[in-house]
Amino acid sequence: MGKLLRGLTADGSAQVLILNSADMVEEAKKIHQTAPTPTAVLGRVLTATSLMGCTLKDKGNNITVNFRGDGKCGHVLAVSDYMGNVKGYVQNPTVDLPKVNGKTDVAGAVGKGTLNVVKDTGEKEPYIGITNIGSGEIAGDIATYYAESEQIPTVCSLGMKLDSRGKVISAGGILIQLLPFAAEETIQAIEKNLPIIAEASALFEQAPDNMAIAETILKGIPFDVFDEYEVGYHCDCSRDRMGRALLTINPVQLYNILVEDGAIEVGCQFCNNKFSFTGSDIEEIRKKEGKA
Ligand SMILES: [Zn+2]
Known part of the structure; x- marks a missing residue:
């Protein structure tokens, strides 16, 4: 602080x-x-x-x-x-x-x-x-x-x-x-x-x-x-926010990463917290955001 x-x-x-x-x-x-x-x-x-x-x-x-x-x-x-x-x-x-x-x-x-x-x-x-x-x-x-x-x-x-x-x-x-x-x-x-x-x-x-x-x-x-x-130093990132940010990535690119690695990992550039999403996680976020 x-x-x-x-x-x-x-x-x-x-x-x-x-x-x-x-x-x-x-x-x-x-x-x-x-x-x-x-x-x-x-x-x-x-x-x-x-x-x-x-x-x-x-x-x-x-x-x-x-x-x-x-x-x-x-x-x-x-x-x-x-x-x-x-x-x-x-x-x-x-x-x-x-x-x-x-x-x-x-x-x-x-x-x-x-x-x-x-x-x-x-x-x-x-x-x-x-x-x-x-x-x-x-x-x-x-x-x-x-x-x-x-x-x-x-x-x-x-x-x-x-x-x-x-x-x-x-x-x-x-x-x-x-x-x-x-x-x-x-x-x-x-x-x-x-x-x-x-x-x-x-x-x-x-x-x-x-x-x-x-x-x-x-x-x-x-x-x-x-x-x-x-x-203090404070980061307000969350899994939800990171998940929504994923939807802005080109779907083909996203698909390719998922096929290759099984999951996609995103890191917060402010606090270095890592969040991992599988294909079904992303489907769920899509549905929640009305983008299915
Ligand atoms: Zn963060």
Whole structure:
């Protein structure tokens, strides 16, 4: 589980979200057996997506964040619900890159390409925002997405520490968004604190307590904490859903697999759970879905 704090500057100028995601990232690492570089990349994307999920308004809303870069780790995708519970995967979980100047080469692992954000808010059509991946360091790309696609001035900072064996020691993220009619002096105070906010790795390593981090990054800015609650890595896949997805496969292909193997096995790309279906299982699903 991770801990997420939601706060607001006292004058209502900015929303502040702080997530300690160490456990969430370690869980993702275990599920996907990621090498250190993909752990850092996926961990950052999961942390950012969880924070972005918290900006959604209603239950049932969700957000998908997809870094479609040409780097060594391939595409990285994460989905969050409106509370910040996330799931995700990285295309090449075992590719490790050498460090650059002692730092994990997140930018090299992500590469160049597009950042696609899909928000499902229950409307007929989901909201889709596509921006170019800039630095590939994730945090800056998220801020650019908000500025360009949603016209919301945003500060995003993400950080993580892994030990020499790749275990997650600390991880976390900060998202600060200006609200309409933000006061100029609050904007200036946040800008003054930007160098501190940017040090997310050190902040979460030194103080895993969100409240202490809030006090540090909002130095000189009165703020109120709205709430703090637990979020986690959560996959909502089910045998039913996987079975229905099978019906979208070409029936001839499906038949050929069944003849050859006797059953078809599908794995969930978010949690690696495996589900096996025989020919008669699929017939049953067809009948249930009225497609017999
Ligand atoms: Zn799953």
